[in-house]
Amino acid sequence: MKNEAFNDRNVSSDGYFKVDIAEYPTDGWAKFTRVVRRTFRAELFVGLWVVLREMLKFDIHTIQYPLEKMPIGPRYRAVHEMKRLWESDAERCIGCGLCEKICISNCIKMDTKIDEHSRKEVSEYTINLGRCIFCGYCAEVCPELAITHGGEYENCSEQREHFIDYTGMLTPLEMMANGTQKEFEGFGAITPHEDESVKKTPLSY
Amino acid sequence: MSKIVNFTIDGVSVEAQKGETILQVARKNDIYIPTMCYISKTTPCASCRMCVVEAQGLEGFVLSCNTPPTEGIEITTNSNDLEHERTNIMKLYDVNHPLECGVCDKSGECDLQNKTLEFNVGQQSFAAKDIPRKIENWGMINYDPALCILCEKCVHVCNEVIGDDAIDIKFGGYSSTIIPKNSETLDCTYCGECIAVCPVGALISSDFQYTANAWELSRVPATCVHCSGGCSLEYEVKDAGIYGDKTIYRVKNNFEYTSLCGAGRFGFDFDNKASKNEADLNKAIKAIRSAKAIRFSSMITNEEAYILEEFKEKFGMKLFNEDARLFASFMDAYSSISGKKHHSGSLDAIKLCEAAIVIGSRIATDNPALRYALTTASKHNGAKIVYAHPLEDVLMKNTASQLMKYEAGAEEGVIALLANGIVKKADLDEDEKEFFDSLDLGYLGAESNIGEEEISQMIQSFSRAKNHVLIIGSDIMAHPRARNIAKIVALIEKYSAFSVVVVPSQVNTLGVSLINSLDIDEDMVDNVVGYNAKGNFVISSLEFANLSIPSLNQQEGTFVSIDNRVLPTNVALDFEGYTLNDIASVCAIKHKNTIDCTKLLSQKSGFKALNFDELENFLSAHGDDNRGYLLDEVDCKMDGKLENIEDLAEFNGTVIYHSNPVLQFNAYTNKTSQLERDTSLRGSAQFAQVAKISDGETIEISFGSTTIQRTFKLDEDLKGTIALNPTFDIAVDSSKYRFEKSKIVRVTNE
Numbered sequence: 001m002k003n004e005a006f007n008d009r010n011v012s013s014d015g016y017f018k019v020d021i022a023e024y025p026t027d028g029w030a031k032f033t034r035v036v037r038r039t040f041r042a043e044l045f046v047g048l049w050v051v052l053r054e055m056l057k058f059d060i061h062t063i064q065y066p067l068e069k070m071p072i073g074p075r076y077r078a079v080h081e082m083k084r085l086w087e088s089d090a091e092r093c094i095g096c097g098l099c100e101k102i103c104i105s106n107c108i109k110m111d112t113k114i115d116e117h118s119r120k121e122v123s124e125y126t127i128n129l130g131r132c133i134f135c136g137y138c139a140e141v142c143p144e145l146a147i148t149h150g151g152e153y154e155n156c157s158e159q160r161e162h163f164i165d166y167t168g169m170l171t172p173l174e175m176m177a178n179g180t181q182k183e184f185e186g187f188g189a190i191t192p193h194e195d196e197s198v199k200k201t202p203l204s205y
Numbered sequence: 206m207s208k209i210v211n212f213t214i215d216g217v218s219v220e221a222q223k224g225e226t227i228l229q230v231a232r233k234n235d236i237y238i239p240t241m242c243y244i245s246k247t248t249p250c251a252s253c254r255m256c257v258v259e260a261q262g263l264e265g266f267v268l269s270c271n272t273p274p275t276e277g278i279e280i281t282t283n284s285n286d287l288e289h290e291r292t293n294i295m296k297l298y299d300v301n302h303p304l305e306c307g308v309c310d311k312s313g314e315c316d317l318q319n320k321t322l323e324f325n326v327g328q329q330s331f332a333a334k335d336i337p338r339k340i341e342n343w344g345m346i347n348y349d350p351a352l353c354i355l356c357e358k359c360v361h362v363c364n365e366v367i368g369d370d371a372i373d374i375k376f377g378g379y380s381s382t383i384i385p386k387n388s389e390t391l392d393c394t395y396c397g398e399c400i401a402v403c404p405v406g407a408l409i410s411s412d413f414q415y416t417a418n419a420w421e422l423s424r425v426p427a428t429c430v431h432c433s434g435g436c437s438l439e440y441e442v443k444d445a446g447i448y449g450d451k452t453i454y455r456v457k458n459n460f461e462y463t464s465l466c467g468a469g470r471f472g473f474d475f476d477n478k479a480s481k482n483e484a485d486l487n488k489a490i491k492a493i494r495s496a497k498a499i500r501f502s503s504m505i506t507n508e509e510a511y512i513l514e515e516f517k518e519k520f521g522m523k524l525f526n527e528d529a530r531l532f533a534s535f536m537d538a539y540s541s542i543s544g545k546k547h548h549s550g551s552l553d554a555i556k557l558c559e560a561a562i563v564i565g566s567r568i569a570t571d572n573p574a575l576r577y578a579l580t581t582a583s584k585h586n587g588a589k590i591v592y593a594h595p596l597e598d599v600l601m602k603n604t605a606s607q608l609m610k611y612e613a614g615a616e617e618g619v620i621a622l623l624a625n626g627i628v629k630k631a632d633l634d635e636d637e638k639e640f641f642d643s644l645d646l647g648y649l650g651a652e653s654n655i656g657e658e659e660i661s662q663m664i665q666s667f668s669r670a671k672n673h674v675l676i677i678g679s680d681i682m683a684h685p686r687a688r689n690i691a692k693i694v695a696l697i698e699k700y701s702a703f704s705v706v707v708v709p710s711q712v713n714t715l716g717v718s719l720i721n722s723l724d725i726d727e728d729m730v731d732n733v734v735g736y737n738a739k740g741n742f743v744i745s746s747l748e749f750a751n752l753s754i755p756s757l758n759q760q761e762g763t764f765v766s767i768d769n770r771v772l773p774t775n776v777a778l779d780f781e782g783y784t785l786n787d788i789a790s791v792c793a794i795k796h797k798n799t800i801d802c803t804k805l806l807s808q809k810s811g812f813k814a815l816n817f818d819e820l821e822n823f824l825s826a827h828g829d830d831n832r833g834y835l836l837d838e839v840d841c842k843m844d845g846k847l848e849n850i851e852d853l854a855e856f857n858g859t860v861i862y863h864s865n866p867v868l869q870f871n872a873y874t875n876k877t878s879q880l881e882r883d884t885s886l887r888g889s890a891q892f893a894q895v896a897k898i899s900d901g902e903t904i905e906i907s908f909g910s911t912t913i914q915r916t917f918k919l920d921e922d923l924k925g926t927i928a929l930n931p932t933f934d935i936a937v938d939s940s941k942y943r944f945e946k947s948k949i950v951r952v953t954n955e
Contacts, residue, residue, distance in 0.1 A: 096307035097418045109447040112415050117348070118340045120308040122413040124447045143307055200334040 072151035075177040075186035077134045080127055082170040083184075089176045092146035097120040099138035099147055107131035108138060129155055129163035138186035148184030212274045213256075215282055222583060227269035227280055228256055230921040233827060238282050239291060239323065241298070241316060242356035243270050244402055245461050245828060246367045250357040255320070257295055258282050266290065288324075295324040301335045303351050309406040312418035316404035317354060343391035345879060346400060347414055350382040353407035359383060359399035368569075368580035368604045369393040378551040383408075393865045394574065394600065397470040401460035412879050413455045413472070417443055422454055426822040428764055428774040428832075429469040430504065430757040431870045434574025434708040435766025436465050436553070437824065437832055440473060440758060440777035451778055453758070463830035466573035467868040472877040477746040478755030479782030486783050489752040490791050491788035492734050492742035498523035500726065501736035503606060503711040504871065507771070508763025509785050510713070510720040513736065513796045520814040523724040525733075526717055527940035528710055530725065531682040533718035535707065538688035541845025542695035543705075546811060547836055550674050550697060550706035551768040552578045559586050559670035561629040562623065562663075562703075566618055566678020567864045567929075569600035572708050575676065575767065580604045581747065589666040593619060594678075595944070596862060596904075596929075599922040607663060613927060613944040614854035614863070615653035617686040619851050620693045622649055631700035639719040640847045652853040673703040677748075679710035683942045689848045689913055696847070700915055709767060710939065711871065712757070719836075744785075747872050752788075755780035756873065761800050761817065763833065771812065772833040773820040811836035858919055860948045861886070861894045861908060861930040869933040885918040888928030893919060895926050896949040906930065909938065 025031045054060065063070060072078070083092050095112040107128040117122035127138075139148045155163065171181045183189065208223040214236050221230045226249070232237050240521035241253035249270040255717065257266035261279040266287070274280070281287075306318060338350040358372060364370045371393030374388040385391040400408045404549070422441035429436040440457045445452035453473045458465040499513060499522060517524050540546050555561060555578040569576045582588035583604045592598070592605035595613040611619045613753055619646055629641055650657060668674065675697060681690050698705045709715040733740040743749065746756040759780040763771050786799040796802060798864075803820075806812035813834055821831045866883045875879055886906060888896070898904055905912060913935055923929070927944065 048602065094308050095415070097312075101418075101420060111446040112417075114411075114415040118342075118349075126447050137357075199328055199330045 004148070026031060049053050062108040074152070074184070076151055076153070077139075077149040077186060078151055078153035079149070079155060079171050080132075080138070081148050081184075082125075082166070083146055083148060083181060084116045084171045084176055086176075086181070089173060091170065092144045093122050093125070094144055094146070095120045096143060098108065098141045098143065102137045102141045104137065105131045123167050127169070128160075130160045132156075136187040139184065142188055145184065145190070147186065148188070149186055150184075210274050210276050212276065212278045212280065213282045216279075219572075221274050225257060225273065227267070227272055227274050229275065231269065231280075231282065234431075236282060238269055239319060239320060240270060241294075241404065242353070242358060244361065246464070246581070247358075247361040250361050252357045253294065255291055256286060257290055259284060259287060274825075277323065292324045292326065295320055296329070296331060297328045298354050299326050299329060299331075300331050300333050302354070308415065309352070310409050310414055311406040313418065314419045315406070336380055338382070339350060341856045342411060343385065345395050345411055345467070346391060346397065347409050347411045348383060349407050352385060352405050354405055355381050356404055358402040358404065359408055360459075362398045362402050362464070364603075365394070365579055365584040366397050366581050366763060367394070367396050368576065368583075368600070369396070370603050372399060377466065394569075394573075395471070396465065396469040397467050398460065398464055401458060401465070401470070410471070412454060417441075417454045425775050425777040427758065427777060428766075428772040428822070429465065429467075430712045430764070430774070430854045431468045431874055432470060432572050433712055433714060433767045434466075434572055435712075435764055435772045436469055436574050437463055437769060437772075437822065438465055438469055442777055453777055460568075462824055464574070464577045466577075468573075468870060468874050468880060471879040472868065472874045473758065473777075474878055475756050475873040475876045476759055476778045477753055477756045477780065477782075479780070481782055486787065486791070489742065489783075489788055490745055491736075492751075493788065494520065495732060495791065496520070496522050496730040496734045498525055498724070498727075498729055498741075499734045499736055500525040500738045500740050501717075502526065502738045503529050503709075503714040503717045503736055504757065504873065505717070506757070506760060506764060506774070506799070507713065507720055507806055508715045508762045508799045509736075509760075510717045510783050511802040512789050512794065512796070512799070515608050515789065516792070517722070519794060521794065523661070524721050525726040526723050526738075527719065527726050527938065529684075529689065529714050529717035530719065530723040531940060532709055532714050533693045533723065535682050535687050536718065538691035538845060539695045539705075539707070540841035542692045542843060542847075543698055544841055544843040546839035546841050547769045548705045548707045550676075551770075552702035552706075553768070553830075554672065554704055555579060555676070555706065556581045556676050557586065558672040558674045559588045560590075560667040560672070561588060561674045561676060562591045562593060562771075563676045564619065564623075564678060564683075565603075566676070566708055567594060567596065567598055567862075568592075568676070568678060568708070569598055570865055570867055570869075571679060571710070572767070575706070575708060576600070578606070585857050589663075589670060591663050593623075594680075595925075596927055597922075597924060606666065607659075607766065609655060609659055609663070610854070611653045611655050612893075613860055614684075614942070615649075615854040616681050616684050617654075617690050617693075617850055618649040618653040618853045619655055620690050621776050622646070622653065622655055622660055623663075624693050624697050625652035626664050627697055627703070628700035631687060633700065636697060637846065640849070643849055645850075649850065649853070652855075671702070673701065675703045675705050677705065677707045679708055680943045682710065683940060685854070685942065686851060692845050692847050695845070706767065713764045714826075715769070716763070716771075717768070719765065719812070720806060744788075747876070753782050754784055755782070760784070763803055763820070764818065765836065769811070769836045770833055771820070771836060773817060773822050775822070808837070809839065811839045813837065854926075855942055856946060858926070859892065859947055859949050860944055861906065861926045862927050863932045863937050863943045863945070864929045865931050865933050866929075869931065871933055872936075875933045882934070883918075884931055884934050885916040886928050886930050887918045887920040887923065889923040889925060890919060890921075891924065892926050892928045893917070896928075898949060898951055903952040905950045905952050906947050907950075908945040909941060911935075911937075 012186045024035055085092050100110050109126050111124040112120055113123050175181050209219045214231050219230050219234050238256050240256045242250040251271050256269045258268045258269045261282040273445035299380050341348040360372055371386055372383055375382050375384045400410055422443050425440040427440055428437050440453045441455050442451050442453055456470050456473050491859050579590055583590055589606045591607045592601050593609035697703050735743040737745045742751050744752045746754050758777045763778050765772050766772055803817040804814045820833050823831050868880045898917050902917050904917050905914050
C-alpha cells in the first residue's frame with residue numbers, strides 16, 4: 001500500500017471547498033428583511049409533509065417507547081444486581097470489600113461484621129446510583145460473581161435516596177425458586193469452558 | 206569484651222558483634238533471607254526453616270536465625286538448592302490452607318500470602334486429609350486453627366516478652382494447634398500481643414474480626430496514653446458503617462520490636478464528643494478569670510500543661526496536681542544528691558539489665574511496659590529480678606527470681622537496708638558514713654520484715670551481673686518520707702552500678718512535673734476550676750463536664766515517658782468542640798495552635814526548642830527508636846543531706862491497697878467498651894476472715910474521708926490482710942499513700 005495519499009497533508013486542495021455562506025446583514029433594515037423572509041418561506045411545511053406521508057404509510061420503524069423496548073445486550077452495564085447462590089439461595093457477596101475499593105466514583109459503601117457462625121456477614125451495602133458512572137469495575141473485580149450489571153436502565157426518582165436501595169438489587173427469592181436468575185455475561189464473567197482448565201487439588205482420600 | 210567476627214554473605218564482607226546470628230547480620234546489611242517464624246524481640250523459634258543458608262565447607266544447610274557466624278566463613282543465601290528447599294516449605298505451609306483470603310482479616314497483610322506469591326506456589330501438590338478444626342473464642346481473642354501455620358511466634362512472645370506464659374502448642378503432627386496452657390480457656394492478661402505477631406489471620410481480635418479491611422484503614426501514629434510507658438502505637442481509623450463518622454477500628458504496634466498491653470491495644474474508644482456552644486465557653490472563661498486555683502490531672506499533654514502554667518503566670522492562680530507535685534518533690538530530693546535532674550535508667554536499660562530491684566509498685570498492673578521489659582531481661586539475659594512489695598503478685602511469678610515481702614509503710618527502712626547491703630563498703634563521705642553507722646539494722650529488719658539473709662541472698666545473686674537497675678514505684682512518691690527515700694536511692698546510684706528508673710504513675714506525670722510549678726492542694730472547693738479533675742467548674746474530656754475538651758486521642762501534642770523521652774502523639778479522631786487553646790486565646794494568651802507550645806517548653810528542664818512538626822514518630826527497620834527526642838541532661842546542685850530514718854509506720858487490721866486490676870488504669874480505660882471492668886475489692890481468705898466478710902458480698906469500705914460500696918471477691922492468689930481496691934472508677938486522692946487503713950462493713954439488704 002502506498003502512503004502518498006496519507007502523506008499529503010495539504011487540506012486546502014483536493015476535494016475541500018469553502019461553504020457558500022451569504023454575507024451577514026449589517027444594518028437594521030437588512031436584518032428585518034431577513035427575518036421576514038425566513039418567516040414566510042414555507043420551509044416548515046416540508047417537514048410536516050414528511051411526517052404526514054410516513055404516518056399514512058402504516059409501516060413505521062420507530063420503537064414505541066415506553067410501550068415497546070429494545071432488547072438489551074447481555075453485556076450492557078445498567079443498574080447493578082446482587083446475585084444469589086444457586087445451591088443455597090444465600091447471597092453470594094462475601095464482603096471482601098474489593099468493589100468498594102475499586103469504585104472510582106466512591107459510590108459503593110459497605111459494612112461487615114462477624115455472624116453467629118463465625119463467618120463474615122455483610123450487614124449494610126449501598127451503591128449510590130446518583131454518583132455511579134457504570135464503569136463496570138465492581139463487577140469485574142468481584143471474586144464471587146456476586147455484584148453484576150443488569151439490563152435495568154430506567155432510573156428516575158424524586159429522591160436521591162431511592163438510588164441506594166439494596167433490596168432492589170438483590171435477586172428476589174421467587175426468582176431463585178423459579179430458577180430465573182440470569183448470569184451476567186459481561187465484565188468478570190466466567191469465560192466459556194473455564195471448568196476444563198481447572199486443576200483439582202490432590203486429596204488422599 | 207566485644208569480639209568482632211568477620212565473614213562474608215553472598216560475597217559481601219560483613220562483621221558480626223559477639224552473640225549476633227547470621228540472620229541478624231544479614232538484615233543489618235540489607236541482605237534478604239526469607240523467614241516465616243522469626244521475630245526480632247524473641248529468641249529464634251526455628252520452626253519454619255525458611256532461613257536456611259549454605260555455608261562453604263559445610264554439608265547441608267544452616268539455620269541462619271540461630272547460628273552465629275565463625276571467622277571467615279562464606280555464606281550463600283541464594284542457590285537453586287535453597288530455592289527448592291524454601292519452595293517446598295511453602296508448599297507444605299499451603300497444604301489445605303483455607304482459600305478464604307477474600308474475607309480473612311489480614312486482607313493482604315499476610316506473611317503466608319506474600320511468601321506463597323514470592324515462591325510462586327500456584328497449586329497444591331501435596332495432599333493431606335483435612336480434619337475438622339473448631340474455631341475457638343477466647344474472650345477478646347478468636348483463634349481459627351485452620352488458618353494457623355504453627356510458626357510459634359505467639360507462644361514465644363507470650364512466654365519471653367509478656368511473661369504470661371498462657372499459650373502452648375499441642376503437638377500432634379498435622380493436627381497440632383495452639384492451646385491455652387494448663388487451662389480450659391485462655392487465662393491471661395489479654396495483652397493481645399499474640400494477635401499482633403500472628404503472621405496469618407489465625408489469632409484475631411474478636412471485636413475487630415470481619416469489620417474492616419487493612420486497606421480501608423488510615424493509620425495515625427500516636428503514643429499510648431494509659432500509663433507512663435509511652436508505648437508507640439498506631440490508631441487505625443475509618444468511617445464507621447455506611448453513614449458513620451470516623452471511628453478507631455483497632456490499634457496496631459510495631460510488634461517486631463515493641464510490645465503493647467491490652468489497655469493500649471483494646472482500650473482505644475475513649476474519645477469525647479461535643480459541639481461548640483459559646484455560652485459554655487464564656488462560662489468557662491468567667492470561671493477561670495475568677496478562679497483561685499486550677500486542679501488538673503496528669504492525663505494531659507505537655508502543651509496543655511504549658512498553657513495552664515501561662516494561666517498561673519497571668520492570673521496568679523494556684524495549680525494543683527498532687528500526683529505530679531509528689532513526683533517533682535521526689536525527683537527534686539533525688540537530684541539534690543545525684544546532681545542530675547532526670548533519672549538515669551530507661552525501659553531499654555531494663556531490657557538489657559542482668560539485675561533489677563523493683564520496689565514500691567505492683568508493677569504488672571501499674572506499668573505493663575516495664576513488666577514486659579523485666580520479662581525480656583529475665584528470659585533473654587537471665588536477669589535476677591528482686592520484686593520487693595508487701596503483696597505478692599502472681600503475674601510476676603514467672604519473672605521475679607526473688608520476692609522480698611516487706612510490711613506496708615516500711616519502704617524507707619527497706620531502701621535503707623538495701624542501700625546498706627549495696628553501698629556500705631563503697632568510698633563514702635563522712636555524712637554518708639554517719640548515716641549508715643546510725644542505722645539500727647535490727648529494728649529496721651524486724652519492723653520491715655526483711656531478713657538479713659534475704660539481703661545477702663540478693664547481693665550474692667547480683668554479684669556476677671552487669672547492668673543493674675533499681676525501679677522505684679509510685680507507692681513511694683506518696684510515702685510521708687518520700688524525700689529521704691529519694692536521697693537514699695540517689696546514694697545507691699552514686700556508689701554502685703545501679704541506674705535508677707522512677708515510675709511516673711500517669712501518662713504525663715513526668716512532663717507535668719517538669720513544666721508546672723505546682724502548689725500543695727489545699728482541698729479547696731470554691732473557685733477551683735477542674736481540668737480533667739474535680740472542681741466547682743469542670744473542664745474535662747470525661748463525663749459530667751461543664752465544658753468538654755478533646756480526649757488524648759483527639760489531640761496532638763507531646764508526653765514525657767518513663768524513658769525521659771518526649772513523645773509526639775497525633776489526632777486520631779476529630780473533635781468539634783473547644784480546646785484549652787481556645788479558652789487561652791480569649792484570655793489573651795495567644796497561640797495559633799496548641800502545638801506552638803512544643804518549642805517553648807523550658808530548656809532548663811531538659812526540653813529542646815524543637816517544633817512539634819520536627820518530631821518523628823517511628824521505629825526504623827532495624828528497630829532504632831526515632832520517636833520524639835530524649836530530654837537533655839540537666840545538672841543540679843548537690844546540696845542534699847540525708848536524714849536519719851524515722852520510726853516505721855505500722856498498718857494493722859484491714860488494710861486496702863489502691864491498685865487497679867489488669868488492663869484498667871483510669872477513668873479513660875473505664876470508658877472503653879472492650880476492657881473488662883472488675884470493680885470488686887479483691888482480698889485473700891485471711892483478709893475475709895479479719896474483715897468478717899465472704900466472697901460475693903456487698904460491702905461498704907471507708908478510708909480517709911471516702912466511703913464506697915463494692916463487692917468483695919475472694920482471690921486465691923493473694924495472701925495476708927491487704928486487699929486490692931481498684932481506683933479506675935473512683936477518683937482517689939493521689940496525695941495519699943497507696944496503702945490505707947480502712948473500715949469494712951457488710952451491707953445488708955434490709
